[in-house]
Amino acid sequence: MSLLRVEGLTKSFKGLRAVDDVGFEVAEGAILGIIGPNGAGKTTTFNLVTGALAPDAGAVHLDGTDITGRPPHRVLAAGMARTFQLMRPFYSMSVLENVTIAVLAGGGSRRNARTTAAEVIERVGLGRWRDAPSEGLPTAALKRLELARALASRPRVLLLDEVLAGLVPAEREPVMDLLDELRTQDGVTLVFVEHIMAAVMRLSDSVLVLDLGRVLTHGAPEEVTRDPRVIEAYLGEEPDADR
């Protein structure tokens, strides 16, 4: 059975169908990559799956339970977390404080929150920044903080929205290694939106392509990236762009 099953998700904004009948399934421990041009509906899909937005139609099942329309904190409690494309830590707080709050928000006990947070911080390789203020962290560390906040609730499913964006190639490699480890060592099921094609090809078991809010195709990474319709959708855009 799929751990995450999404069916027929649809959402319009003032007549614009940002997400139109989108469906996919992810097996436990698998990695699904989601690609598509700017404005294709990738972030909106994440917002619908994690309860940040209510869908007009469609359903989300997590481990067989219908979680459609549940608010974000209940989706988190059910075992699914996400990172934000636009990071928003509490900049006035330290890395440890930020992750501690995320542990508590995820339902962790008050007594163990700081210990759990410290473990997660080590896990994502942020140990040396633990007590630093979040304001002024380099982008690569901010990205890891965003990951740590999402991992603080010990999710079974993690949705990642462009975690590699803004990193220089040398910084991407260790983050890709970390994502790989989250799957192999921690058993986390991953869904990641990414424009960096090298990461999509390396990490994904399967790739979902969105265009104009709809599923253009879904399949093995090599097949999907050879598909003329996918190449067409990316015309005028450089999918491997360094951003």
Ligand SMILES: Nc1ncnc2c1ncn2[C@@H]1O[C@H](COP(=O)(O)OP(=O)(O)OP(=O)(O)O)[C@@H](O)[C@H]1O
């Ligand atoms: N809250 C909103 N209100 C109105 N329109 C929205 C809202 N959120 C998204 N949209 C529109 O929905 C469409 C899909 O946006 P979305 O952010 O999901 O795209 P995306 O695939 O994540 O793009 P990118 O690669 O640039 O991050 C766009 O046309 C966007 O302008």
Ligand SMILES: [Mg+2]
């Ligand atoms: Mg987006």
